[in-house]
Amino acid sequence: MKILGINGSPRGSQSQTLRLVEAVLKGVKVSGAEAELADLCKLRIEYCNACGTCYKTGRCIHEDDFQELYDKILASDGLVLGSPVYFGSVTAQMKTLIDRMSDSIHCQLLHGKYGCAVSTAGSQGHEEVTEYINRILVAMGADAVGSAGANMNEPLDVAEMEAFQLGRTLAEAIETRRSYPEQEGVHEMMRARFGKLVEMNKEEWTHEFAYWVTMGWLEE
Ligand SMILES: Cc1cc2nc3c(=O)[nH]c(=O)nc-3n(C[C@H](O)[C@H](O)[C@H](O)COP(=O)(O)O)c2cc1C
Structure with missing residues (x-):
């Protein structure tokens, strides 16, 4: 079982959010999972320029650190995404990563992951912010198992304990292939919506169409 934690704070080892990402990873490790941590802000990840090349070829035109991270995301069984609140939302670095994963929505590439x-x-x-991140994970096909967070005017220890438990929940959900019936409806809706879109664009989005056919979600 492979779990990847991604911290979207630019504050490196000083990051409070990092403490929560690490606590989740500790929780998954006691359950026997392999855990890896990525510091998003140390990576060079360019903005998505909406060229649509990934829809056609499955690869991005930018030559930067994105593909290596994306390969790790796609090879993982579980993901922990962390971001501090910046003006009510995720950091620009986290949003840039999400935008670059645009084909994950079209192809539901996180299907089967937690x-x-x-x-x-x-x-x-x-x-x-955690609701937003979990909504994105579900929109990309994953099941979201929960969240943990804190305000800095409260002690972080309580949230760290919650994050540790969250890690155990994540590992258990993966191990038992837990189903989340309330998220199933979203997956069905996304598959219906993007199935139509990929079918409509199949001459141009050849990579995405081939992926849908391989998954057995569309017929050739
Ligand atoms: C650019 C910027 C925007 C921020 N916006 C908010 C905000 O909208 N609401 C809030 O409560 N805190 C805000 N903060 C504070 C951070 O969310 C808070 O310090 C957080 O714990 C930092 O996490 P980190 O240590 O993982 O980087 C902001 C901080 C920065 C630098």
Whole structure:
């Protein structure tokens, strides 16, 4: 079982959000999983320029650190995404990563994986950020198992304990292939919506169409 944690704070080892990502990874490790941590802000990841090349070829035109991270994301069984609250949302670095994964929505590339979100805020907004991250994970096909977060005017220890438990929940969900019936409806809706879109564009989005056929979700 492979779990990848990604921290979207630019504060490196000083990051409070990092403490929560690490606590989740500790939780998955006691369950026997292999855990890896990526510091997103140390990577060079360019903006998506909406050229649509990934829809056609499955590869991005930018030559930067994205593909190596994306390969790790796609090879993982579980994901932990962490971001501090920046003006009520995720950091620009986390949003840039999400945008670059645009074909993950079209092809539901996180299908079969599980994920969770952590966030810290100066005063408020960590729930909104973890809800946003989990919504994106589900939109890309994953099941979201929960979240943990804190405001910096509260002690971080409680959130760290919650994050540790979240890691155990993540590992258990993967091991038992736990189903989340309330998220199943979203997966069905996304597959219906993007199935139509990929079918409509199949002459141009050859890579995505071939992927859908391989998955048995569309017929040739
Ligand atoms: C550019 C910027 C924007 C921020 N926006 C918010 C905000 O909207 N709400 C909030 O409560 N805290 C905000 N903060 C504070 C951070 O969310 C908070 O310090 C967080 O714990 C930092 O996490 P980190 O240590 O992992 O980087 C902001 C900080 C920065 C640098």
